[in-house]
Amino acid sequence: MRKFVPILLMLTAPVWAQGSGPTPAMANRQLADPSKEAEAMRLMHSLRCIQCQGQSIADSDASMAATMRAEVRQQISAGQKPEAIRAWMIKRYGEWVSFEPDFKGARLLLWLTPLILLLASLWLARGLFRRRT
Amino acid sequence: MKLPWLLWAPLAVTACIGGLAAYGLVVPKDEQVRSAMIGQKLPEFALPPATQGVLPLSNTDMGDGKPRLLNIFASWCIPCKAEAPHLEALKAAGVEIDGIAIRDRPEDVAAFLDEFGNPYRRIGSDSEMAVQLKLGSSGVPETYVIGADGTILFQHIGDIRAEHVPMLIEKLKSTT
Numbered sequence: 422m423r424k425f426v427p428i429l430l431m432l433t434a435p436v437w438a439q440g441s442g443p444t445p446a447m448a449n450r451q452l453a454d455p456s457k458e459a460e461a462m463r464l465m466h467s468l469r470c471i472q473c474q475g476q477s478i479a480d481s482d483a484s485m486a487a488t489m490r491a492e493v494r495q496q497i498s499a500g501q502k503p504e505a506i507r508a509w510m511i512k513r514y515g516e517w518v519s520f521e522p523d524f525k526g527a528r529l530l531l532w533l534t535p536l537i538l539l540l541a542s543l544w545l546a547r548g549l550f551r552r553r554t
Numbered sequence: 555m556k557l558p559w560l561l562w563a564p565l566a567v568t569a570c571i572g573g574l575a576a577y578g579l580v581v582p583k584d585e586q587v588r589s590a591m592i593g594q595k596l597p598e599f600a601l602p603p604a605t606q607g608v609l610p611l612s613n614t615d616m617g618d619g620k621p622r623l624l625n626i627f628a629s630w631c632i633p634c635k636a637e638a639p640h641l642e643a644l645k646a647a648g649v650e651i652d653g654i655a656i657r658d659r660p661e662d663v664a665a666f667l668d669e670f671g672n673p674y675r676r677i678g679s680d681s682e683m684a685v686q687l688k689l690g691s692s693g694v695p696e697t698y699v700i701g702a703d704g705t706i707l708f709q710h711i712g713d714i715r716a717e718h719v720p721m722l723i724e725k726l727k728s729t730t
Contacts, residue, residue, distance in 0.1 A: 443657065445682040471587050471692040484657060485692070488683040513690035515590040542564060 444484070445491035452498055461494050464503040467520045468493070468510055477520060586711045589690030596704050597688040601678025604655040605663040611652055611678030617704020621729040623649055623722065624698040625674070626686060628656045629666035631694040633713035638670035640714040645673040647723055653677040656686055656694050699725045 452458040465479035472483035478490050489510070496506045510518045522528045591597070600612035616622055625641060627634040641651060653674040655663050658681065680686055689698070692711070699708035699722065708725050710718065 443681050445684070474585065474587075484683065485686075488687055491682065492684070492687055511590070513590055513687065514587055514692070517587060538567065545560060545564065 444487050447491035447494040448487035449490075450494075452494055454498075457497050458494075460503055461497040464497070464506060465490055465493055468507065469518050469520055471514060471518070587692040588711070589692075589706070589709050591690040591706050592709055594706055596700060596706060597685075599678075599685045599688060601654065601680055601685060604653070604658060604677040604679035605660040605667070608667075608672075608674070609676040611654060611676040613704065615676055616652060616700045617702065619702050620650065621702050621707075621726045622675075622700050623651045623726070624700050625651050625653045626656060626689075626691055626694055626696040626698075627653060628658050628694045629662040630658070631656075634666075634695045635670055637695055637713035637715070638673070640716060640719055641673040642671055643716075643719050644714075644722060647719070649723065649726060650675050652700075654680050654685060656680050657683055697722070699729070701729045 452461060462479060466477050468478045468489060470476050470478045470481040470483055470486040470489070472485040473481050476483075476486070478486040478493070493506055496509070497503070507519055507521075516522065516528075522531055524532060596613040596616060598613050601610060603610045616624065623644065627637075645651060651673050653676070655677055658679060660679070663677070663679070678685070689706070691709075695713050697710040697714055698706055699710075701707045707729060710722065714722065
């Protein structure tokens with residue numbers, strides 16, 4: 422057994438490479454009210470982590486994501502609406518921070534392109550339908 | 555068929571989309587998330603001193619008629635060590651620098667200042683990164699140019715290197 426202790430210690434060494442600062446209390450603790458927690462969770466899944474970029478703040482272990490989760494939970498428990506919190510984040514980090522692009526400006530194109538392409542292709546193919554009848 | 559050229563339109567559209575995707579693969583990726591707070595007033599905050607013997611920092615300490623730099627750093631951040639001499643150079647050039655230590659411990663900040671020097675006028679401790687979030691800051695180190703009236707004028711992401719020092723001095727000068 423004594424032989425294994427140093428090996429076990431070495432295996433756990435990567436833990437020391439983690440950031441050592443404190444984590445905000447609300448980052449990993451659920452809100453007492455389940456409906457509010459669900460509301461917060463839904464929003465957290467649709468906000469992008471600034472540090473690890475591809476992940477939502479609900480999925481990420483990065484310290485920045487922890488801070489953002491704490492902020493979301495604090496604002497939700499203070500009675501803030503999820504969309505207002507999303508706007509709060511966008512005001513600081515730009516549209517980039519939201520996984521749900523809104524329905525205006527250049528982003529309209531993002532939503533409407535599939536529809537436009539479908540209509541255009543139907544129009545192009547209309548002759549095919551006509552000839553059969 | 556009246557418009558034979560129109561039949562090529564779907565292929566052209568597909569080629570455009572393919573071209574865009576190919577361009578996305580080639581073009582170098584910019585992973586920096588810029589703050590959307592540039593041009594706005596500093597958010598309200600009041601931070602306790604980051605360690606013994608330094609002054610605390612609140613938003614009202616800046617924007618009192620003198621433009622300053624606001625440097626976001628941490629003792630655990632390696633590029634922050636690399637930028638320390640350049641902050642000293644800025645201080646030597648008469649620039650006042652306020653600091654915010656992110657997710658840090660007082661004893662670690664003290665050790666950091668002992669080893670790399672203290673170019674700061676004030677250092678606030680943002681242990682839960684709440685002020686960092688308010689500023690739209692995405693990491694450490696970052697440096698903001700704060701105007702004489704407390705407006706956030708410029709964000710420098712990453713460590714300050716020797717070539718950035720004259721640029722930052724110029725930005726500070728051009729605000730007054």
